[in-house]
Amino acid sequence: MQSNTNNTEFNSETLALVNLIINRYPQGKQKSAILPVLHIAQAENNGWLSAETMDYVASLLEIQPIEVYEVASFYSMFNLQPVGNCMIEVCQTGPCWLKGSEEILAHFEKRLGIKPGETTPDGKFSLKTVECLAACGNAPVIQVGTEYHEKITIEKADKLLNKWQAENKCSHTNPYL
Amino acid sequence: MAKQILLNNIDVPGLASYEVYRKLGGYSSVEKTLKNYTPDEVTAEVKKSGLRGRGGAGFPAGMKWGFIDKSTDNPRYFVCNFDESEPGTFKDRHIGQLNPHQLIEGMILGSYALGARTSYIYIRGELFYVLQIIEKAIDEAYRNGFLGENILGSGYSLDLHCHPGAGAYICGEETALIESLEGKRGNPRIKPPFPAIIGLYNCPTVVNNVETIANLPWIMNNGADAYAAIGIGNSKGTKLISACGHINKPGIYEIELGLPVEEFIYSDEYCGGILNGKKLKAVVAGGSSVPVLPAELILRTANGEPRLMSYESLSDGGFQSGTMLGSGGFIVMDETTCIVKNLLTFSRFYHHESCGQCSPCREGTGWIEKILHRIESGKGSMKDIDLLADIAKHIEGNTICPLGDAAAWPVASAIRHFREEFEDHIKLQRCPLSK
Numbered sequence: 001m002q003s004n005t006n007n008t009e010f011n012s013e014t015l016a017l018v019n020l021i022i023n024r025y026p027q028g029k030q031k032s033a034i035l036p037v038l039h040i041a042q043a044e045n046n047g048w049l050s051a052e053t054m055d056y057v058a059s060l061l062e063i064q065p066i067e068v069y070e071v072a073s074f075y076s077m078f079n080l081q082p083v084g085n086c087m088i089e090v091c092q093t094g095p096c097w098l099k100g101s102e103e104i105l106a107h108f109e110k111r112l113g114i115k116p117g118e119t120t121p122d123g124k125f126s127l128k129t130v131e132c133l134a135a136c137g138n139a140p141v142i143q144v145g146t147e148y149h150e151k152i153t154i155e156k157a158d159k160l161l162n163k164w165q166a167e168n169k170c171s172h173t174n175p176y177l
Numbered sequence: 178m179a180k181q182i183l184l185n186n187i188d189v190p191g192l193a194s195y196e197v198y199r200k201l202g203g204y205s206s207v208e209k210t211l212k213n214y215t216p217d218e219v220t221a222e223v224k225k226s227g228l229r230g231r232g233g234a235g236f237p238a239g240m241k242w243g244f245i246d247k248s249t250d251n252p253r254y255f256v257c258n259f260d261e262s263e264p265g266t267f268k269d270r271h272i273g274q275l276n277p278h279q280l281i282e283g284m285i286l287g288s289y290a291l292g293a294r295t296s297y298i299y300i301r302g303e304l305f306y307v308l309q310i311i312e313k314a315i316d317e318a319y320r321n322g323f324l325g326e327n328i329l330g331s332g333y334s335l336d337l338h339c340h341p342g343a344g345a346y347i348c349g350e351e352t353a354l355i356e357s358l359e360g361k362r363g364n365p366r367i368k369p370p371f372p373a374i375i376g377l378y379n380c381p382t383v384v385n386n387v388e389t390i391a392n393l394p395w396i397m398n399n400g401a402d403a404y405a406a407i408g409i410g411n412s413k414g415t416k417l418i419s420a421c422g423h424i425n426k427p428g429i430y431e432i433e434l435g436l437p438v439e440e441f442i443y444s445d446e447y448c449g450g451i452l453n454g455k456k457l458k459a460v461v462a463g464g465s466s467v468p469v470l471p472a473e474l475i476l477r478t479a480n481g482e483p484r485l486m487s488y489e490s491l492s493d494g495g496f497q498s499g500t501m502l503g504s505g506g507f508i509v510m511d512e513t514t515c516i517v518k519n520l521l522t523f524s525r526f527y528h529h530e531s532c533g534q535c536s537p538c539r540e541g542t543g544w545i546e547k548i549l550h551r552i553e554s555g556k557g558s559m560k561d562i563d564l565l566a567d568i569a570k571h572i573e574g575n576t577i578c579p580l581g582d583a584a585a586w587p588v589a590s591a592i593r594h595f596r597e598e599f600e601d602h603i604k605l606q607r608c609p610l611s612k
Contacts, residue, residue, distance in 0.1 A: 031360035075343035138419035
């Protein structure tokens with residue numbers, strides 16, 4: 001479910017993973033771990049980065065909160081507003097457009113009753129348009145969490161959507177696990 | 178002749194595992210190189226092979242390595258650019274997903290040549306599932322003594338890590354990638370200094386594309402001369418071409434450089450011709466950034482010579498009548514395709530991906546998208562066409578990094594070769610090709 005609560009503190013298992021990642025960079029260069037740690041933090045915070053979550057990441061990396069905000073706001077995979085439980089990302093760049101991505105997007109809009117950037121009232125789904133996912137040979141392509149779904153047709157989109165609805169799909173899982 | 182270097186084992190089940198890769202001769206180049214070659218000899222070999230950067234720019238890889246500053250005790254870094262995001266390009270994912278050890282083997286060779294003790298694979302964040310595959314392969318390489326302390330008793334030690342991006346095409350530009358790897362926004366740096374002098378953490382750094390690095394094991398196993406014997410002119414070796422759009426067989430093909438474009442498009446060995454028997458209208462041959470060419474100019478040069486898949490032949494005629502090999506992202510459009518609408522999707526992409534540092538790019542890409550949207554939706558005026566060309570001209574060459582050029586070239590070339598189609602949109606006040 002869509003949630004505005006902040007689950008900022010990582011558990012010990014996640015903290016161990018974060019430390020492992022920080023140790024991949026030279027002494028004193030722990031800021032390098034910001035993108036991987038933000039990915040983890042976003043997954044743990046229902047798919048978005050609240051100010052509290054970013055402040056927590058800053059404390060873990062021993063940097064200023066502003067250094068996290070300016071990075072989080074630059075990269076398109078980070079959501080700075082709450083999102084639905086399952087975020088469907090539809091590629092709209094040339095190669096996917098050539099193979100019918102507009103029809104696929106329109107179909108998701110119709111089925112979910114929302115436009116890109118919006119979340120269904122029950123908080124279950126969000127829709128987002130994205131730029132090239134580098135899978136153009138199997139266009140049109142959509143992404144849900146770490147999953148790519150390729151050669152999407154209307155029928156395939158329906159099947160996936162029905163499945164996700166039935167299983168109450170969550171696209172925000174720790175990408176390292 | 179195809180599939181000889183990069184994809185020869187790609188269909189072998191379980192290739193991503195160490196056992197299968199090793200049984201097929203994997204990591205033999207590391208054994209040979211650490212025993213028989215000094216780091217500078219590896220660089221010399223790569224120089225001699227004529228291998229050029231496969232990310233798009235085509236800069237000679239060995240020469241890039243040669244610029245690295247080895248005069249100080251500062252650490253040196255070797256970084257793999259796996260930020261594959263150029264529309265139409267999906268070749269690196271293929272290697273990372275199916276043959277990660279080939280990339281790791283190449284990383285060891287490059288790191289050894291440059292004297293790097295820690296190396297990174299920067300992979301776009303959307304491809305986390307590929308990052309997981311590569312991390313598993315890295316673990317296997319550590320367990321089998323090809324990474325870590327004192328590799329094969331040579332005295333050379335190397336740590337290798339994956340680093341995810343988070344959705345920013347600009348981080349494929351090497352100095353933006355370095356900034357991103359340092360934990361910052363992906364704003365490209367002003368050059369010089371080049372990364373070979375001041376790169377990651379202000380240390381000498383080389384950034385190479387996945388495919389470039391994946392060629393290294395073969396070159397060290399078979400020698401620079403054998404590599405240089407493949408290909409044509411200054412286009413040595415093979416190239417992965419990722420073909421998409423209106424063709425019967427989209428996919429990733431390893432071609433010997435020099436293959437005729439016509440054969441690539443129409444032969445059943447490659448693209449298998451145009452989908453549904455339609456006619457070819459246009460091709461973007463090297464990723465969305467390179468100039469689009471109409472059918473007659475992609476198949477033959479302005480002089481009537483058959484166009485070949487090589488750096489030189491594709492750029493024959495300059496931007497007047499030629500294009501670029503670029504990243505090998507080969508986008509095919511049939512006769513029903515609206516050039517304006519396709520361009521609009523590209524221009525929206527560049528507007529979205531501009532980092533915002535340089536005004537010509539930050540503002541210009543937005544203007545271009547807006548004007549193209551106006552024309553495509555039937556509200557354009559004739560002067561909009563010249564306005565587009567003018568904006569593109571003022572972006573090109575006026576930005577810190579090549580994203581500005583990449584945004585400008587598709588616009589300039591579409592107008593150059595398909596001006597009538599823009600005019601038709603304006604005259605009819607609608608898209609003449611929309612259904």
